Amino acid sequence: MEAVVMGFAADEASRQAGYRRSAGSPRGEARRRELLDRVTEDVALNGLVDFSLRRAARAAGTTHKVLLYHFDGVEDLLRQVVFRLRERRIENAMAAAREASGQATLAARIRAVWSTLVEEESRLRRVLDQAIGLAMYDPDRHSDLAREASRQYLPVLESLCPEHWPDRRRREVSQMILATLRGFLLERLTTGDTEGAAAGFEALIRMLEREEAAAG
Template sequence: MVETNAGYRRSTGTPRGEARRRELLERVTDDLAVNGLVDFSLRRAARAAGTTHKVLLYHFDGAEDLLRQAVFKLRERRIENAMAAVAEGAPKSSLADRVRLVWPMLVGEEAGLARVLDQAMGLAMYDPERHRDLGRHASEQYLPILVGLCPPEWSERRKRGVAEMVLATLRGFLLERLISGDEEGVAAGFEALLRALEREEAAGTAA
């Protein structure tokens, strides 16, 4: 599905070159959000960016590198939306309240964005040797945000453990919602997660 075509790239080494690279990446990312990962290629990306595949190879290390960076940008958009909801909703609220604010952003986000990120995780599971970075980088992006939602007085180990639990659970809920369509069951499970977080936070306060 994804072409590998390294060899053309040269470092631009200038602010202008970096600005051009960011511009191209934004255009390719917009195309990915609309059209998904299926049949992604350098030539398709070049059409979306209004350039040639050789120009893309000047700025990126092939199609897989471009795909990784575009998926990264899409996750950044998801994270920005979620954190904006937390900031506007209740910045000094409990951990459970913050997670509650994030959830509607995940289930109600643009269909294209959710579809592409689901496809990226599926690709990482289907061909981990080639695409493991699509999954590994997801955790690297999400976990610091979830750690930041935890009470500041918690130890780093405890924050990390709770963040890992929240990330894995939300991923499971999103997958279950996609596969089964059981929104009622997922909603019940999400409320159970919030109660678990409330107990975790209460235990920390008591300690």
């Protein structure tokens, strides 16, 4: 993680150079998306260690000055890359949840989502874990990486809750699910205790089943 932070610090001088982000013309936006796609694929493959504006420029086949024209510095670029990668995770999870829609319970849908999280490509999981770790290591600079994760995930989890639930209940249960699944994924990553995480997940499923039964 220190290597990641050092890479960002080395880019600070470049960020101060005064280059302005593109004004958002159709051509400029198309170019920005192209660059972002290339950098996203590099990060998905190689992770965040040693990520820097110059490394991103090499991956995109351009210069760091061009990237600074289209993005507001390395931190802005990183946020957008991580956002793209989370979208991949969400798309996979929602596809699994839709397949489980015949079992119209929240517990069944969350079980399907959990399966995709456990089985997803290890490189994707590593990058997203690194992003949260970066937010924890340097919250003054990268707290948005964690906040934006919640903003992306919570609406998806709320959409899996029963439609007749009040908004507050959907929000509360979704917050609990998100925090719990994060904890289980971290446990698997840091300790390798897959059996413990699996046992905890089954307890979560039982709790969700009771919650649905109580809510009617």
